[in-house]
Amino acid sequence: MTVALTCIALLGVLLFGVGLAVSLTRGRTTTLIGHPADPADSLHKLVRAHGNTAEYAPLLAVLMLAVALNEPATWTLWCMGLATASRYVFAIGMIASPTLAKPHPLRFVGALGTYVTGLVLCVALVI
Numbered sequence: 001m002t003v004a005l006t007c008i009a010l011l012g013v014l015l016f017g018v019g020l021a022v023s024l025t026r027g028r029t030t031t032l033i034g035h036p037a038d039p040a041d042s043l044h045k046l047v048r049a050h051g052n053t054a055e056y057a058p059l060l061a062v063l064m065l066a067v068a069l070n071e072p073a074t075w076t077l078w079c080m081g082l083a084t085a086s087r088y089v090f091a092i093g094m095i096a097s098p099t100l101a102k103p104h105p106l107r108f109v110g111a112l113g114t115y116v117t118g119l120v121l122c123v124a125l126v127i
Contacts, residue, residue: 001068001069003068003077003080003081004064004065004067004068004072004077004080005068007061007064007080007081007083007084008061008064008065010084010088011053011057011060011061011084011087012057012061014053014057014087014088014091015050015053015054015057018046018049018050018053018091018095019050021046021050021095022043022046022047022050025042025043025046026043029043031043035047039099039100039101040098040099040100040101042095044100045094045095045097045100046095048094048100049090049091049094049095052090052091052094053087053091056087056114056118057087059118060083060084060087060114060117060118060121063118063121063122063125064080064083064121066125067080067121067124067125068080070125072124073124076120076121076124079117079120079121079124080117080121082113082117083113083114083117083118083121085113086109086110086111086112086113086114086117087110087114088110089106089109089110089113090106090107090109090110090111090113090114091110092106092110093105093106093107093108093109093110094107
């Protein structure tokens with residue numbers, strides 16, 4: 001249970017941390033709502049990183065908790081850690097890339113890791 005709770009906490013830190021970065025950037029740029037359409041704009045990248053995190057982190061957290069309640073195998077604990085790391089890698093790739101208009105290796109690795117580990121956690125829940 002400790003691994004699952006740690007991963008869930010880290011997903012929360014990511015979600016609220018990027019959310020705080022969005023708020024601070026809005027204050028700095030005096031942009032109260034929305035964001036520039038420019039995919040190279042820092043607020044645009046932060047908003048998309050936050051939105052994407054908000055789409056995936058909650059279900060990953062539920063899956064981790066549900067799997068952890070059923071005496072998980074060691075490989076599922078590793079999967080939880082990899083899922084959490086994938087979300088961080090993806091967010092870093094979104095924020096650090098020069099523009100969202102072009103692919104970035106960290107975004108690709110983070111997305112692929114999220115899809116694979118998310119699906120594996122789904123399977124682990126029913127086996």
